[in-house]
Amino acid sequence: MLWSAVEETGQAQHTDIFWVSDHGQRDVRRNISLNVLFAENGFIRLAQDGSVASWDAYCLSNGMSAVVFLRDKENLSLQKKVFSFLEKLQAEEVYGFTRIYTEEESRREEHFGGSFSFVLETDGYTSFGDYLDRPLVRDLSNEDYRFGAATHGYLPNTVPQPILLAKDPSIRKM
Numbered sequence: 001m002l003w004s005a006v007e008e009t010g011q012a013q014h015t016d017i018f019w020v021s022d023h024g025q026r027d028v029r030r031n032i033s034l035n036v037l038f039a040e041n042g043f044i045r046l047a048q049d050g051s052v053a054s055w056d057a058y059c060l061s062n063g064m065s066a067v068v069f070l071r072d073k074e075n076l077s078l079q080k081k082v083f084s085f086l087e088k089l090q091a092e093e094v095y096g097f098t099r100i101y102t103e104e105e106s107r108r109e110e111h112f113g114g115s116f117s118f119v120l121e122t123d124g125y126t127s128f129g130d131y132l133d134r135p136l137v138r139d140l141s142n143e144d145y146r147f148g149a150a151t152h153g154y155l156p157n158t159v160p161q162p163i164l165l166a167k168d169p170s171i172r173k174m
Helices: 002-009 034-040 076-092 103-110
Strands: 017-020 030-032 044-046 052-055 057-061 065-070 097-102 118-122 126-128 164-167
Touching: 002 017, 034 044, 034 057, 052 057, 057 126, 065 076, 076 097, 076 118, 097 103, 103 118, 118 126
Parallel strands: 030 126
Antiparallel strands: 017 164, 044 052, 057 065, 065 118, 097 118
């Protein structure tokens, strides 16, 4: 209908139209701050005021996924220790993630790589926070997009895919 209207004006040869959609968001039922557990298990050491004094592993929220950074990414002993800790959490099936990707797996399978060591993928209803202190599970809040009742930051194949449709005289045929 839109293109027909453009043609009726006689401007089709001078008009570019692009339709773009977002993939939307997924509902969230809870927000878990895994750094609380990292601190309680010695991967993060806190100063008296509650700030980070030093750290070996840190979990950074990406909404419904999280990336885990290691202070020394090349330290194989630390990699194994953190991976083992994450596997233990995952096996308990209460900490909000169903998959642990190594950076290499994430790069190969999802085309997502970087200076992180691991990616944690949501169980489908949990988002991740960056807090260091309890409570482990926080109330949902719209103050930060990652902690609201719905958010982004999950595998793209779990929701409808966004679209891009284009029509104009200057788009090259493929």
